[in-house]
Amino acid sequence: MPIARAARRATVRLGAVVLAGTLLAACGGPSDEASDSAGGKVTITVDLFGSFGYKEAGLYAEYEKLNPGVTIKQTDTEDEADYWKSLQTRLAGGGGLADVQGIEVGRIASVTQQQADRFEDLRKYGADELKSQFAEAKWAAATAGNGAVLGLGTDVGPEAMCYRSDLLRQAGLPTDREELATKWSTWDGYLELGKKYKEKAPAKSAWIDSVGSLYSIMIGQEKERYYDASGKLIWETNPALKTAWDTSVEAARSGLSAKLDQWSPQWNQAFAAGSFATIPCPAWMLGYIKGQAGDAGKGKWDIAALPGGAGNWGGSYLAVPKAAKNKKEAYELVKWLTAPEQQAKLFQKQGNFPSSTGAIEQVADATDLYFNGAPIGRIFGEAAKAAPVQVLGVHDQNVAQQITNALSEVERKGTAPDKAWSNARKGVANTIG
Template sequence: MRPFRAHRSTAALGAGALAAALLLTACGSSGSAGSKDAADGKVTITVDLFGTFGFKESGLYDEYMKLHPEVTVKQTDTQDEGQYWQALQTKLAGGGGLADIQGLEVGRVAGVLQKQADKFVDLKTLGITNEDLVAWKGAAVKTADGKVLGAGTDIGPEAICYRTDLFKAAGLPTDRTELAAKWSTWQGYLDLGKQYAAKAEAGNAWTDSAAGMFTAEVGQQKVRYADESGKAVYDSNPGVKTAWADATKLVADGLSAKLPQWTPEWNKAFSTGKFATLSCPAWMIGYIKGQAGDAAKGKWDIAAGPGKTGNWGGSYLAVPKTSKHQKEAAELIKWLTAKEQQATLFTKQGSFPSSTGAQASIKAVKDPYFNDAPIGEIFSESAANMPAQVLGTDDGVVGKAFTDALGEVERTNTAPDAAWKHAMDNIKKANGS
């Protein structure tokens, strides 16, 4: 999930029924969340997140505060998850400055379980069990002795987002089904990219970056950077090596706009048409809307991606033991991650639910911004095919090392073999070896 300016979208089918269900649920969930240690009976719950989880943008905080007038929710957020994580580590080490609720990215949770479990509250003691989540999502934040350290929010099933206007200008088809067939494999995606590059206007690349393609392709692997025993395999895994080869071929063929993701120049490129396709986990929908703006409505569309599967991202909400409002924070978390609110987040911004109950309710959702693309259907199929990924303790470090190295290939003309070695060296340095 990343930051974006919120745009409301509606389901083309069943929107009224969904809205009514959400209203009934909200009206029936107005139990007390008052803080006993607040002199005036009021409590402020602080929330610190990375990117955009969408709670504020979709109005969920406002709805919760109406249901609980004694509660005020205040959120801070950092655009780049890496910067957020570094700041969180400093706060955890020092024991100060932590919010009542902290976000955790899926690539970090294995490390949290093994190294920092004592820093977070066992949410099971506060009524959160993750029982409604897809099995692997809940299992990822459960310790060996049964503690639940985080509540699941979204997952990141993958697709491809593309610019229909740029495709038309380059003489490519724009039909979702036809495109999904043409790029059913990553090689097919590269081949179509060459056709685009041959006729596209100068300055309009096939995709934003090699890093985006690499992350999406690796996200289709059950075993990525560590195996089931915890052994590091990032340097030998054939799936990782294939993704690296494909990403560097993308650069060699001149198909990348060479834009570092999450940077100002990348953000600007959404509205200026610097690239025609984007590896697109569900949460990217909201990001595109925010960066491309209303003027691009109808220019973007979505089709099933290579392999019709993959998982990129997804998050959790956790309560540090330093919180003075653990009960109230857990009550807010339980409401935000309930199936009704997860369905709202998908309908309004595209954050695909990890709740099985919410998943069942959003399959008919379409998004007008993307030419009424059947996002519920596309991302549900991707999620159904999604492997239960093995999460390593250093997945975040390893992933960043690879994407940084691909940036070297793109922007400094570093040879792929040399960049691969740089990635290996940086991983070892980060791990102190």
């Protein structure tokens, strides 16, 4: 899922983009509402999933102020799988599309390899001039074989471990972020500490939210996950994936999980309730934790380096469908939202780590009082530098979903791991053929 993200930014600044000329009158989007063309007014529709944070960080309001006559209307779907399914239906029909559509990193290969004819080549509007502002891997992933640039990167998902220091203290465990990083420098160490937590844990509190999140964060540490560099599907034989599976199974069988589906209402409530003490957190998770735990969680949460080394989980793109009604205006908004200055603001306010090389240096020294003053700029900056450049495949997201579904069976139903693995194989076959 996405959701989306965190960052630091450099000294490169892009001035606010002011729309020139008369703006188009019509607007596109899931609502199909007409925009007011009087006086050069335009409504730019944006359709997203999860929490990109633009509205919350005040970026839409800032853009509208800088561009009189422009109104931004956002729709969003919490679950990325539901969002993607709806987007596919609308792309096939050609109607109901927004001017700007979000694309999760696990889907971008599908866009560049199978749906390039459904999205605008942003080079048409001058996007090729922006290449040097983005991390090379981020830019390359949204570039089709013919060179078409089909999206601009929003954020990346360098990984760390978020934890409730008050709960660890109650269980007699250390709470210092550096000490914890040493004790759980490996995933075996992380599970061992979890077993100690279980012995003296506060009532109704588990070590981790779900084994699905454990799996996702571990597989995010690998260069090759579901496909190899040649495009071959390798998930069944990938030893790194099997290690992530086995570790997740052990966590489930050791009773370390709160058995919560990520993004469910129960999971949301658990952040404030103290239902789990640790959660693997890509940078974009910080804003989500703040939103769910609320003011009462300030100072209770902290962040430490991730077990097993650096990794990446998530990150997204903003794209303009060919069926969009306000293509040029949509591009100008996308360009502005993904510029270094805005990516830096988004990290500082929401935790979304930038994909813009110009933004990363700007936030290198950032700290977060909510997370007990954690040096988030350093923690996530170091993770971003060390994270592998991942091989992306057409069906990454589909395969990942089937594996996490199978792990949920082990976690909740007590399904034998071999049986659950077989179910994952069947699920992948049924989903992608």
